[in-house]
Amino acid sequence: MKTILYNGKIYIEREQFAEAVLIEDGFIKKVGLSEDILKEEQCEAIDCEGKTVIPGLNDSHMHLLMLGESMWQVSIGDCTSINEIIDRCKEFIVREPEKVKHGIHAVGWNQDLFTDEKRCPTRDDLDKISTDIPIALERVCGHILTTNTKAIEMLGIDGNSPQWEGGTFELGEDGYPNGLFTENACNYVKAIFPDFTVKEREEMLSRAMDYAVAHGVTSVQSNDIGTSVLDVPTYFNMFHRFYDEGKGLLRYRHQVCFNNLNDFKEYIEEGEYVKGKYDEDSWLTLGPLKLFKDGSLGARTAMMKHEYYDEPGNYGIEWISNEDMKQYCDLALKANMQVVTHVIGDAAIEQTVNCYEKAFVNGKNLLRHALVHCQITDRPLLERIAKLEIPVMYQPIFLDYDMHAVESRCGKELSSTSYAFKTMVELGGHVSYGTDCPVESCNPFPNIYSAVTRKDSVGYPEGGFYPEECVDVYEAIDAYTIGSAYAEFMENKKGRIKEGYYADLVILNKDIFTVDKMEIKDILPVLTMVGGKIVYKR
Structure with a gap:
């Protein structure tokens, strides 16, 4: 199967661009002028309509499965107050009873973005969501979380319990854990929730x-x-x-x-x-x-x-x-x-x-x-x-x-x-x-x-x-x-639109090289290709 992308502004390397690229069996076979590449026979041709084409983007560190998990759970990343977190979790319990029967574990709050009190939520706050099921809400960084009292009881800890190595749980003024856990201690909290299938x-x-x-x-x-x-x-x-x-x-x-x-x-x-x-x-x-x-x-x-x-x-x-x-x-x-x-x-x-x-x-x-x-x-x-x-x-x-x-x-x-x-x-x-x-x-x-x-x-x-x-x-x-x-030791096969490299590339809706810099964050693909296969088209 051969595919041609033509009539594009195809990024090769700094200040170097081509017009067209020939793709065969998942690899880039030729890069050059549209009139030359279009001479190839028996090809599917895709007109880029003058749009910019860049190599496929490669996220060098992330957590893809965790992204999917966050999309499955209650969304709290854009909450601007503790009260909004409480209300959203309550709504989720009513809307998704099957998903919360073993508790709520979600990620995304950031106290620095709260518009009222810029403090971390505590067990007293999360108890307003529920005292019947365990609740653990992680800060956006994943290095600190807060729980309700039910989760603390399930952990079997109190104010006299020893701290875990590589992490901490904080105590409130009453000497009892206030629901805030840091670093490795977070893993003990997360372990009380049954895993997904x-x-x-x-x-x-x-x-x-x-x-x-x-x-x-x-x-x-x-x-x-x-x-x-x-x-x-x-x-x-x-x-x-x-x-x-x-x-x-x-x-x-x-x-x-x-x-x-x-x-x-x-x-x-x-x-x-x-x-x-x-x-x-x-x-x-x-x-x-x-x-x-x-x-x-x-x-x-x-x-x-x-x-x-x-x-x-x-x-x-x-x-x-x-x-x-x-x-x-x-x-x-x-x-x-x-x-x-x-x-x-x-x-x-x-x-x-x-x-x-x-x-x-x-x-x-x-x-x-x-x-x-x-x-x-x-x-x-x-x-x-x-x-x-x-x-x-x-x-x-x-x-x-x-x-x-x-x-x-x-x-x-x-x-x-x-x-x-x-x-x-x-x-x-x-x-x-x-x-x-x-x-x-x-x-x-x-x-x-x-x-x-x-x-x-x-x-x-x-x-x-x-x-x-x-x-x-x-x-x-x-x-x-x-x-x-x-x-990832792949610089000879990935990361350039170049002969012999994987046909991983993206056609953009705006020219990222000339657009106002403030607009870069709003750019979106019109087509994404991996190994010569179209995996997304807008």
């Missing part, structure tokens, strides 16, 4: 893929197994079956978490890592080990060298010790496996870089161990990351919220060298973009807008937040395509 998870995955391809995402590097789902063999099998049955709409690369070293060791010695079958050019691939070093800036649990300016004495929370991380990296080295680690605070980043460097191959980062988020940095740390060729998986869209909080938490000097998208490029670092969806929407265009303008969704501040770190559109698209491909 595999069939329900498949439906969630399908919904999430529909949304992603409708917004131009053709590849995801997704951390679901070990986070959203803990029954590792069952859900590896689910993904295999889903793709074997032709239900997959995009390319999916696993980023896999483990609760302990023994589980990881079993995985690399006799589990999916050695027994899983992934054919060459498969849309489903097996990727790196995913670790968590710290928490989030919004929850003040990111690990900082300096105490939080707005919470003296707080340096954040360490999820994994340096010794445990070393053991994970040593095992990964023996298995020839990449490691990617969630790091937000400068202390977490530095300690992770130290650990990575000790696990390099002959002094080089041949396994491409990467930093996910890498938000709070100073200049020496940026230079070290670039020099060691440690890839950085940035989420520019985080600035939409973080620009309003980072200076109060970290101070202006450190803020000026953080979210350093431009500097990392100038230093020659390997940069990719993602969204950490569903922490943010996986729609890539608001993400590109954030990288290019460094403004929030309403255009604040006028000149951009530390505008010297603004990238241009070429740099942003390259980070989202060839940069993300590099992060």
